[in-house]
Amino acid sequence: MLNQKSSNFQIEFMESIRNIAIIAHVDHGKTTLVDKIIHASKLFRDNQEFGDLILDSNDLERERGITIVSKNVSVRYNGVKINIIDTPGHSDFGGEVERVLKLADGVCLLVDAFEGPMPQTRFVLGKALDLGLKPIVIINKVDKENCRPDEVHEQVFDLMFNLGATEDQLDFQTLYGSSKQGWMSLDWREKTEDVTALLDVIIASIPPAATNEGIPQMQITSLDYSSFVGRIAIGRVHRGTFKEGMQVALMKADGSVKRMKIKELQVFEGLGRIKVSEVSSGEICAMTGIEDFEIGDTVTDFETPEALPRISIDEPTMNMLFTINNSPFYGKEGKFVTSRHLRDRLFKETEKNLALKVQTTSSEDKFLVFGRGILHLSVLIETMRREGYELQVGQPQVIFKEGENGERLEPVEILVVDVPEESAGKVIEIATQGKGELLIMEPKGDLQHLEFNIPSRGLIGMRSRVLTATFGEAIMAHRFKAYEPYKGVIAGRINGSLISMNSGAATPYSIDKLQDRGVFFIDPTQEVYTGMVIGEHNRQNDIEVNVQTAKQLTNMRASGTDNNVKIAPKLNFSLEESMEYIQKDEYLEITPKSIRIRKIYLEAGERKRMGNKIEMV
Secondary structure: OOOEEOOOHHHHOOOOEEEEEEEEOOOOOHHHHHHHHHHHOOOOOOOOOOOOOOOOOOHHHHHHOOOOOOEEEEEEEOOEEEEEEEOOOOHHHHHHHHHHHOOOOEEEEEEEOOOOOOHHHHHHHHHHHHOOOEEEEEEEOOOOOOOOHHHHHHHHHHHHHHOOOOHHHHOOEEEEEEOOOOEEEOOOOOOOOOOHHHHHHHHHHOOOOOOOOOOOEEEEEEEEEEOOOEEEEEEEEEEOEEEOOOEEEEEOOOOOEEEEEOOEEEEEEEOEEEEEOEEEOOOEEEEEOOOOOOOOOEEEEOOOOOOOOOOOOOOOOEEEEEEOOOOOOOOOOOOEOOHHHHHHHHHHHOOOOOOOEEEEOOOOOEEEEEEOOHHHHHHHHHHHHHOOEOEEEOOOEEOOEEOOOOOEEEEEEEEEEEEEHHHHHHHHHHHHHOOOEEEEEEEEOOEEEEEEEEEHHHHOOHHHHHHHHOOOOOEEEEEEEEEEEOOOOOOOOOOOEEEEOOOEEOOHHHHHHHHHHEEEOOOOOOEEOOOEEEEEEOOOOOEEEOOOOOOOOOOOOOOOOOOOOOOOOOOOOOHHHHHHHOOOOEEEEEOOOOEEEEEOOOOHHHHHHHHHHHHHO
């Protein structure tokens, strides 16, 4: 379906267009709803097979159940073309949301019928209202137990009022339903057969895309990448008409103007894009032939160029050192292992991952990668390991700034935790240890709702501690607030590491004998190397242990010596948990098959010599 050639589409595109973005907090059902809209508009033939979460097209998005990159899809309903933009809901991808809202004339705000408005709901809705977009509210998941749709409707109204919504925006239409079950209705007690009620409301409530005549203008708000044609500029035509082969000007942030030619124009149709000869104002399109562009640049008339006001992209708040794998297991499990492979892959990522920045260092095989948070960076790392890359990363570091008066500033976030009442005290204690300041504590259904001001540093490693303390029952979310004065020293990981003093296969006998020293990260018989972190010490200091010792075989039998070895299960970390766990003097070794923690300096003598230098850094 992608990039079909068509000559009869030009007339159809003069019809009425609705550009609408679907916004919500993470996991409130945006992508599932878009699936049902696609099905309802008969984009698929009856004999065509399709799965769920059509728009979450890469493996990572499907496995994690999150949308990472915003996507466009268009459907036709009752003679109207509806361009739908599915946006990420996670705070680490907030920059993506802000930009794509520029493409829309209205938003569908999706809210969970039990959870109600969440931190990211407030953040994204505030941006949409500031842009003057008309909202439609969808109270989703009304089929869940304990749902409270009427109460949530009141909360959404109060939230919009507090965010400064206009009278027109407050006069919003509300629908109720279940994305999962595939129905929407104007009354949550009346279940319907499909989601066509939503499509009717979109056409009635959202204004048609305006057609502005004059000098053509399009602001580049997103991009795609093709190995055949390179970078593809995506945006909404603000004014005038662009034609294939037309000479245009690209207006840059520094005021410079570059002349170039449009090679091809495409518009979104169904799940793909089709080639057209011209695109008029109000339509969302993709252009090839535009080179050396940045997000926010304006494509405009060649003779009389006019720029649109620039849009900003979220600044990174965290960085990590990426380097080649130089462990003793180098090259055993990966396909791409050299510094050239690593460099090329990281800089290729910056072509399409706009919130990501890569900086070279004095060493050819080390790169500083800047991102919006642990999740943002972990998605890149996980993608690379699946592609066959071996690499090592250092401890995540937040980015500090200098204030106007020379004071030290750090990124601060709003943290929201919904937790059973009996566990609220533990969560407050953990957040306070991370320099969190409790702002709100109130009941929310059968849960306790907590809100904190907390430095980004304090969030590193917090999720696993909170989930452990609350037996997995806490619901956590956070969003960037602002840079504020430095909050002081935050205690890091308390426990030291168990470090292998030799290379070779670990024996059940030696692990059994060392279990009183701490918790292990390895299985019996697993191959380890000198300097590899194989467990967590139950005290504050690091210690070296020998896990290769075999049981001495003798003819003598002593009472109790032949009891079966009972070894506790190893501690398994996810990639994000590993990234949050490592210390300053440790690397995370990542290959397509394994994630290992190791000391930067593998030999004990070298570690002691270099320890002071690491502390100084």
